[in-house]
Amino acid sequence: MAVIDTVLRTAPPHRIAVLALDGVYPFELGIPNRVFPEVDGAYEVITCAATDDRTVATNADFTITVQHGPEALDHADTVVVPPYDLSRITAAPPAPVLEALRRIRPGTRIVSICTGAFALAAAGLLDGRPATTHWALTDVFRRMFPQVPLDPDVLFVDDGDLLTSAGAASGLDVCLHIVRADHGSTVANQVARRCVVPPWREGGQVQYIERPVPPEPDAGTAATRAWALERLDRPLALRELAAHARMSPRTFARRFQEETGTSPGRWLIQQRVQRARHLLEASELPVDRIAAEVGFATGASLRRHLHAAIGVTPQAYRRTFQVTA
Known part of the structure; x- marks a missing residue:
């Protein structure tokens, strides 16, 4: 269909x-x-x-x-x-x-x-x-x-x-x-x-490279990632993420890298950029408001991160994809 x-x-x-x-x-x-x-x-x-x-x-x-x-x-x-x-x-x-x-x-x-x-x-x-x-x-x-x-x-x-x-x-x-x-x-x-597939997979293929299974498979970071996705509009420090996962910051960062192929900070930026792209396509919200909704401090910060990720400004992205979609 x-x-x-x-x-x-x-x-x-x-x-x-x-x-x-x-x-x-x-x-x-x-x-x-x-x-x-x-x-x-x-x-x-x-x-x-x-x-x-x-x-x-x-x-x-x-x-x-x-x-x-x-x-x-x-x-x-x-x-x-x-x-x-x-x-x-x-x-x-x-x-x-x-x-x-x-x-x-x-x-x-x-x-x-x-x-x-x-x-x-x-x-x-x-x-x-x-x-x-x-x-x-x-x-x-x-x-x-x-x-x-x-x-x-x-x-x-x-x-x-x-x-x-x-x-x-x-x-x-x-x-x-x-x-x-x-x-x-x-x-x-x-x-x-x-x-019936995910629209976007997190991390890179490094996460699929064969490596020893972590000794505590039930103590992963997936639940914390889901928790963070519901709070992207807030500042989320490594210490806060680690506390939610009940790990030390060092252990959490290592486990996060093993499971996703990227660091917590980079992952958060990726998720915020992805959420911003959706809002640019599906809403008429001003850029500064979208920046606040996804957890970037200012519109300038959103512009910088979006340009680093896909090479265009929010206005150019919206002109291209909002009309097409």
């Missing part, structure tokens, strides 16, 4: 081509077709192969036949490259794959999920551009592509017309992020609810 008002149907749909490479992971291959069609009439999603044969081996015990060949890349507005199996990433992609990637028009938005970044890097599309991939493949990627600035700690990297995401479910994160960028947080949140 789609979630966008039919008024958007008057605009031509944004064309998304999902490039299935041999060894593709079926779960991630299906993510774009699961997320984007929820926005009624706004996107057209097709799946294509790198060759005219259109038969693609998956990393499972079956092959698939897609309806489109590489010509679908010629007119795509966005190209998504899902991951393919680990046995293939250390070798140079076959010539037809590189030829298919060269068909992408300049200015087309390009997105990779997990090991899809290896194909993009091999084609030179990531040279000098910030990127990410699955944390377990960081060393391999850096050895193969030292010219790519890699950030292994994040769920995805948005570098304008180039987006790369980490493993598996981060494909959902980056697709929802694209919906949010194109149509605003309200629509993205509705899509997330339809897909």
Whole structure:
């Protein structure tokens, strides 16, 4: 069931081509077709192969036949490259794959999920551009592509017309992020609810790196995070958060970092910026009032943090997303 008002149907749909490479992971291959069609009439999603044969081996015990060949890349507005199996990433992609990637028009938005970044890097599309991939493949990627600035700690990297995401479910994160960028947080949140996934995951993929289980799993910070989210309009010092969790400030900060991949202070700023973005989209409140509602001392503080997070002012963000959403 789609979630966008039919008024958007008057605009031509944004064309998304999902490039299935041999060894593709079926779960991630299906993510774009699961997320984007929820926005009624706004996107057209097709799946294509790198060759005219259109038969693609998956990393499972079956092959698939897609309806489109590489010509679908010629007119795509966005190209998504899902991951393919680990046995293939250390070798140079076959010539037809590189030829298919060269068909992408300049200015087309390009997105990779997990090991899809290896194909993009091999084609030179990531040279000098910030990127990410699955944390377990960081060393391999850096050895193969030292010219790519890699950030292994994040769920995805948005570098304008180039987006790369980490493993598996981060494909959902980056697709929802694209919906949010194109149509605003309200629509993205509705899509997330339809897909029964969180609209925004806290922290980065560092929180999923294998590490010993804390000795007291019931003494985590989740309850304190929920408590803090209800009080974002108040100053929340580390000592107050730690007291709520019944920990020392030092233990709380360490446990918080282990569970979320970020510090309490940075997490609070992220949540306040996210709440401010929602209010900028969904209300007519003045910037100073929104700043007070989300716990920034002044409108200037909100402007500074929003610009640091997404590179725009509150007024520019509101002009873009309030009208679009």
